[in-house]
């Protein structure tokens with residue numbers, strides 16, 4: 001099966017030299033797996049904790065030891081188990097600027113930040129330099145692959161992003177088939193359900209997915225995004241904007257607003273949020289013993305058809321061992337409310353653009369803009385319309 005990845009925002013897949021010299025298979029497979037894990041857990045299937053407690057599970061059977069793999073490792077592989085498919089990158093696109101080495105980065109430093117964000121040159125697709133992936137099922141009798149493949153890729157296409165550094169705005173792609181048709185998960189009924197209900201690891205039941213439309217006030221808005229004024233890397237930013245005029249690296253400005261204005265309270269204990277650190281939601285690198293990945297991703301702004309939009313999605317665990325329940329509710333309510341009302345600080349961060357929340361999806365929630373859906377299969381079906 002061949003898929004075209006038409007980039008709305010640059011795709012980042014890392015590389016040994018820390019530049020994205022080409023599209024790396026491992027990163028695409030990694031993110032494909034990550035999304036399928038969340039879907040599989042939502043459907044009640046067993047998906048191991050690949051970092052802390054990976055498969056296989058060793059079971060004693062009399063004197064013999066039996067190894068068992070979870071539903072996701074059965075497809076994606078693990079120690080002692082081959083992946084049931086092969087993924088080949090058939091086109092690498094182009095770099096959004098000519099990145100010479102790991103330090104040759106665009107620095108975006110919104111107001112009030114000492115260092116800001118550093119962005120490398122991701123890759124973009126063009127008519128003559130497309131980005132394509134080809135996936136081969138190694139066992140033609142195995143129907144599990146197409147369920148995993150189409151559920152994860154359709155979710156990426158409709159709501160999220162693929163590759164690495166998606167929390168920095170990279171990786172929003174439109175995925176089409178060999179004939180350029182939008183991918184559809186036709187056999188959605190083949191998704192089976194299980195009886196697990198794990199909520200302390202990413203589970204689609206505990207995500208939200210939002211789309212926000214941008215309404216620019218004039219042509220100059222692209223230059224007025226908060227943090228674009230760094231003179232040293234201005235040239236690289238101009239190259240990127242010139243090569244990919246329908247994508248603007250606005251994610252740092254929005255993340256800065258989220259963390260330091262809208263949710264500034266999260267840093268202070270004994271507020272409405274209880275005594276949790278903002279790092280548990282927005283990520284932290286120090287101390288090393290308590291390094292945490294960001295649970296929220298914000299995409300860069302991109303122009304689709306005739307309007308500009310960006311995406312925000314995240315995993316806000318519904319599990320007291322990860323995040324207090326009360327915090328979860330307040331966080332989601334405040335986030336949706338702010339995106340809906342376009343506060344002046346957000347407008348300012350986005351170069352004067354008005355914003356309009358067009359979609360908010362969340363399982364079993366009154367906040368969902370389509371309507372509350374408490375049945376997980378139906379919810380997934382409506383997400384992957």
Ligand SMILES: [Zn+2]
Nearest residue numbers: 048055070073
């Ligand atoms: Zn596993």
